[in-house]
Amino acid sequence: MGAPAKPTWSRDTVAARILAGDSIFILHGRVIRVPQSWLGAHPGGALTILHFIGRDASDEIEAYHQEHTIKKMYSYTVGVVDIGEEGWIPLQPPINTGWVRKADLDGAMHWHNEAAAVYSAENTELSPSSQILLVKKDETVTATGPSLQSLQTPPSPLSLKIQAQHSAAYKELHRRIVDAGLYQTRYIAGYGPEVARYILFAVTSYVAYQSQWYFFSAVSLGALWHQLVFTVHDLGHLGVTHDWVKDRVISIIIADWIGGLSIGWWVQNHNIHHVVTNHPSHDPDIQHLPFFAITPDFFRSLYSSYYKREMTFDRASQFFIGMQHRLFYVIMSLARFNLYRLSYLHLWTTRNEPIKVRGGRWAWWLEVVGLAFWWLWYGSVIRGCGSWQKGLMYLLVSNMVPSPLHVQIVLSHYSRSTADLGPAESFAHRQLRTTSDVICHPSVAFLHGGLHLQVTHHFFPRLPRHNLLEASHLVKEYANEQGLEYAEFGFLDGNSDVRSTLKGVADQLKLMRMVADAEIREAIETKRN
Known part of the structure; x- marks a missing residue:
């Protein structure tokens, strides 16, 4: 006889179990419950799991784990969910709003608020409606744990259906x-x-x-x-x-x-x-x-x-x-x-x-x-x-x-987007949006260690880097077919872009100081009059 069928869980059920303290993510339609003991033992660290609580982590898990490890994960299946045409509607991982689980002195686990969540009041390219940033928490505000409302994702500029298509193609x-x-x-x-x-x-x-x-x-x-x-x-x-x-x-x-x-x-x-x-x-x-x-x-x-x-x-x-x-x-x-x-x-x-x-x-x-x-x-x-x-x-x-290694690393990311498009964003879309390649001649590729092909590396982190060049042709085809940007530039152009990004932030700081100084002068003049 085969194993009994697992019950079908609704999104509300998943949310309720997360609020109760379970670490849950979705893997190919299965509800995976991560034992607390494994969070501390995970070779990649607990945070890599916590960032996918309540989300469909199928693409990320396949990218970072071998097949035999994924099969072991299936043993932690506690239910199944219906994945529609638009994919699983994600929940907001508690870590994204500043909540984590910690042990009391007696070993009992409880919710701990590390930081306060700041939601975007705009909907711009730099600060989309989906963005959540963390700041130091207000000690006067008391809460016992995340709420059902905090697990809901803010409005996203992305289409779930299109992101699901990116995921299927990935x-x-x-x-x-x-x-x-x-x-x-x-x-x-x-x-x-x-x-x-x-x-x-x-x-x-x-x-x-x-x-x-x-x-x-x-x-x-x-x-x-x-x-x-x-x-x-x-x-x-x-x-x-x-x-x-x-x-x-x-x-x-x-x-x-x-x-x-x-x-x-x-x-x-x-x-x-x-x-x-x-x-x-x-x-x-x-x-x-x-x-x-x-x-x-x-x-x-x-x-x-x-x-x-x-x-x-x-x-x-x-x-x-x-x-x-x-x-x-x-x-x-x-x-x-x-x-x-x-x-x-x-x-x-x-x-x-x-x-x-x-x-x-x-x-x-x-x-x-x-x-x-x-x-x-x-x-x-x-x-x-x-x-x-x-x-x-x-x-x-x-x-x-x-030190050229450190320069190379930042070239692939510093001039790219830092916006938070929320849990609805597919793995492939996020990597293409935040990462770029450094174009170089094959004769000097060893100076970059083959990791100038950062986009492909971020798509497939376990891929031996000597195979990244061949794989990059397939990734570029994918990006073209999905209508997504595959960013790449030469080493000198990349340096220029990064320094331009840094200068842009420095200029905004200068402007902020000028505005603050003007406000101070205005306040002094007002007080005198």
């Missing part, structure tokens, strides 16, 4: 990618030349150091780190061996032991970036106050659901944002030092709750030991330069050489 595109064998890793043709390049940079750095050519050694070490990051990126997406344990061990060795950065931090940060790309309150990859703001929304001192704090737009922010287009390359050249800070902060904050998958705490401990080893060998290299001046030079040069 599923067909994904099948074409699978049938073309593009998930198969090219170990020899793809990684062979890269491993040779890694060895060349490592040997060059060592020989130059032994010959006391410290500057040349530092440049070579920085080039090694720059290139290794691309393989770490693949491993973090399970795009090399496609096995969690194998990819995680290799990535820890490369990222932590050789590069001094936490792969655990990067995976959680990067996964969130993929699922809520360019959202001012949720995407950590655009939350860089006080140094950068790519939208005036940051002037509101938004709350970050990732960092769990207010991003205060203070005097320091006003100073740096006012000249961010001029300081762009200076700050980017030092960006790696911020990655060290974020890595150590992540390991510290997860010391009591490491990711508990495939054997428990071993991955966390392997990272800690790896970073200690990195400090041992890299510290010895710095001290071995003979003087503090040479040591400082080695430190700065080796960490500044990888």
Whole structure:
């Protein structure tokens, strides 16, 4: 006998269960209830699940998970829903309005209000009617949890029917990618030349150091780190061996032991970036106050659901944002030092709750030991330069050489839309709207690590990057057929667009200051008269 049929759930039933504390999303018409224990154990972090509560997550789940993992999810099915021609009518995930579940001292779970939701009062391209931003909550307002009203989505400028068509076409595109064998890793043709390049940079750095050519050694070490990051990126997406344990061990060795950065931090940060790309309150990859703001929304001192704090737009922010287009390359050249800070902060904050998958705490401990080893060998290299001046030079040069990587990353997103079009937006539509490619000649593609094809990477994050070029032709066909923009530009044009975006925000800040000063002068004059 087969398993008994699951009951059909209405949208109201799904909403009621969410308000009662269940973590529920829709997967190919099935109602999936995520156990509380799995939220903390999810390799991609709890937030990647929380952003899809009450929504149809089918496209995202297929993009980020292998088939055997998806089959395991089906075991958590508690019901089914009717998916009409316009698809599932989504609910607003509680995290989007500042609500999360937390445990009491006795272990009982309850709703906690992290931030206040600010709904758009306009319906413009920059601030559509569907937009919800988070700000610091008002402590005088009391509430015991999200309401049925807060789960309802604001009016959206998008058509559910058209978004459903985009979704159906994306599923067909994904099948074409699978049938073309593009998930198969090219170990020899793809990684062979890269491993040779890694060895060349490592040997060059060592020989130059032994010959006391410290500057040349530092440049070579920085080039090694720059290139290794691309393989770490693949491993973090399970795009090399496609096995969690194998990819995680290799990535820890490369990222932590050789590069001094936490792969655990990067995976959680990067996964969130993929699922809520360019959202001012949720995407950590655009939350860089006080140094950068790519939208005036940051002037509101938004709350970050990732960092769990207010991003205060203070005097320091006003100073740096006012000249961010001029300081762009200076700050980017030092960006790696911020990655060290974020890595150590992540390991510290997860010391009591490491990711508990495939054997428990071993991955966390392997990272800690790896970073200690990195400090041992890299510290010895710095001290071995003979003087503090040479040591400082080695430190700065080796960490500044990888900076083109940071520039490349922001080129793909900083000049793109930061509007929140709500849960109704399809996965494919969101990625095309918020992401762009960097056009480059094949002979210099290795400088971008193959990740200049960011649109296709965002469509299929697990795809081995050596197959992105072939897959991009199919994605461009998809975009053309669906009437969607596939954005791409040259490296120089991309830099110009990003600096133009930064200058535009800086100019708006300048205008805001002028208006404030004028109002102050008017108030003083009025008081005098």
